[in-house]
Amino acid sequence: xxxxxxxxxxxxxxxxxxxxxxxxxxxxxxxxxxxxxxxxxxxxxxxxxxxxxxxxxxxxxxxxxxxxxxxxxxxxxxxxxxxxxxxxxxxxxxxxxxxxxxxxxxxxxxxxxxxxxxxxxxxxxxxxxxxxxxxxxxxxxxxxxxxxxxxxxxxxxxxxxxxxxxxxxxxxxxxxxxxxxxxxxxxxxxxxxxxxxxxxxxxxxxxxxxxxxxxxxxxxxxxxxxxx
Amino acid sequence: xxxxxxxxxxxxxxxxxxxxxxxxxxxxxxxxxxxxxxxxxxxxxxxxxxxxxxxxxxxxxxxxxxxxxxxxxxxxxxxxxxxxxxxxxxxxxxxxxxxxxxxxxxxxxxxxxxxxxxxxxxxxxxxxxxxxxxxxxxxxxxxxxxxxxxxxxxxxxxxxxxxxxxxxxxxxxxxxxxxxxxxxxxxxxxxxxxxxxxxxxxxxxxxxxxxxxxxxxxxxxxxxxxxx
DNA sequence: TAAATGAATTAGTCGCGCCTAAAACGTGGA
DNA sequence: TCCACGTTTTAGGCGCGACTAATTCATTTA
Ligand SMILES: [Mn+2]
Ligand SMILES: [Mn+2]
Ligand SMILES: [Mn+2]
Ligand SMILES: [Mn+2]
Numbered sequence: 001x002x003x004x005x006x007x008x009x010x011x012x013x014x015x016x017x018x019x020x021x022x023x024x025x026x027x028x029x030x031x032x033x034x035x036x037x038x039x040x041x042x043x044x045x046x047x048x049x050x051x052x053x054x055x056x057x058x059x060x061x062x063x064x065x066x067x068x069x070x071x072x073x074x075x076x077x078x079x080x081x082x083x084x085x086x087x088x089x090x091x092x093x094x095x096x097x098x099x100x101x102x103x104x105x106x107x108x109x110x111x112x113x114x115x116x117x118x119x120x121x122x123x124x125x126x127x128x129x130x131x132x133x134x135x136x137x138x139x140x141x142x143x144x145x146x147x148x149x150x151x152x153x154x155x156x157x158x159x160x161x162x163x164x165x166x167x168x169x170x171x172x173x174x175x176x177x178x179x180x181x182x183x184x185x186x187x188x189x190x191x192x193x194x195x196x197x198x199x200x201x202x203x204x205x206x207x208x209x210x211x212x213x214x215x216x217x218x219x220x221x222x223x224x225x226x227x228x
Numbered sequence: 229x230x231x232x233x234x235x236x237x238x239x240x241x242x243x244x245x246x247x248x249x250x251x252x253x254x255x256x257x258x259x260x261x262x263x264x265x266x267x268x269x270x271x272x273x274x275x276x277x278x279x280x281x282x283x284x285x286x287x288x289x290x291x292x293x294x295x296x297x298x299x300x301x302x303x304x305x306x307x308x309x310x311x312x313x314x315x316x317x318x319x320x321x322x323x324x325x326x327x328x329x330x331x332x333x334x335x336x337x338x339x340x341x342x343x344x345x346x347x348x349x350x351x352x353x354x355x356x357x358x359x360x361x362x363x364x365x366x367x368x369x370x371x372x373x374x375x376x377x378x379x380x381x382x383x384x385x386x387x388x389x390x391x392x393x394x395x396x397x398x399x400x401x402x403x404x405x406x407x408x409x410x411x412x413x414x415x416x417x418x419x420x421x422x423x424x425x426x427x428x429x430x431x432x433x434x435x436x437x438x439x440x441x442x443x444x445x446x447x448x449x450x451x452x453x454x455x456x
Numbered sequence: 457t458a459a460a461t462g463a464a465t466t467a468g469t470c471g472c473g474c475c476t477a478a479a480a481c482g483t484g485g486a
Numbered sequence: 487t488c489c490a491c492g493t494t495t496t497a498g499g500c501g502c503g504a505c506t507a508a509t510t511c512a513t514t515t516a
Contacts, residue, residue: 012473032494045474047495052472066481066494096324097350107344114342116335122325240503260464273504275465280502294464294511 006078011113014082015039016049017060020071021079029068080140085112085120087133087140090170092123094134101134101185102176135176136167136186136223152226154190155202155219162191163224175221183208184222234306239341242310243267244277245288248299249307257296308368313340313348315361315368318398320351322362329362329413330404363404364395364414364451380454382418383430383447390419391452403449411436412450 019038023030032050036043053075054063060075071079089108093099099107124130124142131147132138138147151166165188168179179185183206193211194203201213247266251258260278264271281303282291288303299307317336321327327335352358352370359375360366366375379394393416396407407413411434421439422431429441 010472033492041473042475043494044476044496049473051495093347097347097354099346099350103346107347110342110344111339114338116338118327118331119321119325119335122327126325238502269503270505271464272466272506277503279465 009078012049013053013060014078014113016046016053017071017075017079018082018086020061020069021076021083024070029070031068035069077144080144080146082112083146084140084142085115087137088120088123088127088130089115090133090135091127091130091139095127096123100180101170102173102180104134105170105173132167132186133170135170136165137170149223150225151223153220154204154214154222154224155216157192157202157224157226159192159195162189162227164189164227165222166225167223169221172221175218178218179222182206182212183210184218189227190224237306240277241281241288242306242341244274244281245299245303245307246310246314248289248297249304249311252298257298259296263297305372308372308374310340311374312368312370313343315365316348316351316355316358317343318361318363319355319358319367323355324351328408329398330401330408332362333398333401360395360414361398363398364393365398377451378453379451381448382432382442382450382452383444385420385430385452385454387420387423390417390455392417392455393450394453395451397449400449403446406446407450410434410440411438417455418452 016035016039019035020030023034023038032043032046035050036046039046050061050063050069053060054069058074059072060078061069061071063069086108089111090101090104093104093107094101121142130139138149140146149166152163154163154165157163165184165186167186168176168184170176184190189207190204192202193205196202199216201215202219203211203213205211244263244267247263248258251262251266260271260274263278264274267274278289278291278297281288282297286302287300288306289297289299291297314336317339318329318332321332321335322329349370358367366377368374377394380391382391382393385391393412393414395414396404396412398404412418417435418432420430421433424430427444429443430447431439431441433439
């Protein structure tokens with residue numbers, strides 16, 4: 001019976017681990033400056049924290065000066081726990097309290113650090129142990145398993161190809177409201193009808209029949225899986 | 229049009245203001261040591277914080293060296309806002325997530341500092357703008373009005389007198405579970421059938437017909453209003 | 457009225473997590 | 487191969503909110 005004991009971590013530490021996890025997608029090392037950029041801190045501050053996270057035992061990150069950082073198993077487990085909190089909370093706010101999907105990210109980004117295990121369990125039960133959040137992101141299990149998605153950016157589709165939206169980036173409320181207006185939410189199917197050269201807009205047709213031109217800010221924020 | 233602008237306050241500051249409010253009941257000054265005792269800090273730490281709260285503008289407390297502290301209007305407004313959060317959250321956890329009344333205090337004591345105004349409004353609406361929390365404490369309105377209760381301790385009842393329970397102290401889960409077992413929750417009516425001298429137990433009869441001897445730890449934690 | 461006592465304050469310290477400025481590192485182009 | 491430039495780290499500092507130890511204050515009692 002392995003009791004998973006975990007000391008209380010500060011919000012700061014949890015945010016670093018989550019940010020490293022999110023930047024690590026694909027890449028095998030996360031740079032100090034990328035992390036600083038994402039967290040909105042000076043690089044020097046990040047270096048200091050990375051040394052601390054590395055020095056802990058068990059250490060939460062693997063960090064080599066000038067080489068970047070990766071999560072250890074322990075660190076990844078914690079990151080996934082916070083991400084589970086975040087995504088469960090987002091969905092709960094919509095399902096139970098009538099938030100719209102552009103309002104939930106900010107609230108979840110705070111509350112994710114302060115709910116108890118019991119609260120987590122209860123909202124998960126209320127929601128029926130859901131597997132994806134309102135923006136299409138998979139919700140890690142309590143054991144720290146997370147589904148991998150093979151989807152690509154909408155911007156990668158060629159003319160004539162169709163894709164079913166799997167997820168959209170959730171950090172910009174403005175963008176989410178725009179996507180709502182266009183009906184571009186998970187499960188919707190879009191077909192690329194035209195591509196203009198040199199990073200010009202992509203023309204799409206939605207399953208509702210509407211046509212639309214989308215800039216790359218949008219098409220880079222929407223992920224799809226190919227259909228047909 | 230007076231827009232109530234309020235800078236972000238730390239959890240520490242909010243906890244001080246709430247503690248001062250709660251200790252101020254009746255008393256006109258709160259002592260450094262009483263505050264230190266309640267917050268679990270060294271007195272020296274409390275002195276330091278009081279000086280800071282006093283120095284702010286607008287100042288949140290009136291503090292005179294060696295004379296104790298009271299809340300200013302501004303400070304009281306903030307304390308009531310946090311208390312509103314606390315009591316709404318307690319009730320919400322029970323009504324929406326199936327918590328029992330002995331589990332909610334701890335969770336609410338944390339979350340009260342981190343929910344948004346929007347979250348507050350939504351749970352208040354969900355709950356139907358409730359006026360009391362699960363332990364019988366009044367919930368301040370959004371405008372900072374709080375109902376005053378004229379209730380007395382159960383320990384003050386004389387033999388033959390009956391009281392309807394208005395509220396119970398909510399900080400000790402153990403005690404709350406004991407009260408649950410005895411059916412001593414708000415609205416229940418109890419009659420004192422015997423009092424033993426020298427702080428001995430008080431014998432009561434509940435409206436369910438059961439009789440019980442209660443020590444002063446219990447009878448000091450239960451508040452009643454006289455009936456008949 | 458002066459000494460004793462307990463409460464409160466001051467003085468100094470510490471860990472956390474951020475900052476800026478200066479130094480050091482590592483790498484791609486000449 | 488080496489130098490210039492961008493990245494990263496080091497050095498030093500700051501506000502916050504706790505701590506302990508030493509001191510001062512207010513009040514009570516002799
Ligand atoms: Mn966060
Ligand atoms: Mn999301
Ligand atoms: Mn609190
Ligand atoms: Mn309560």
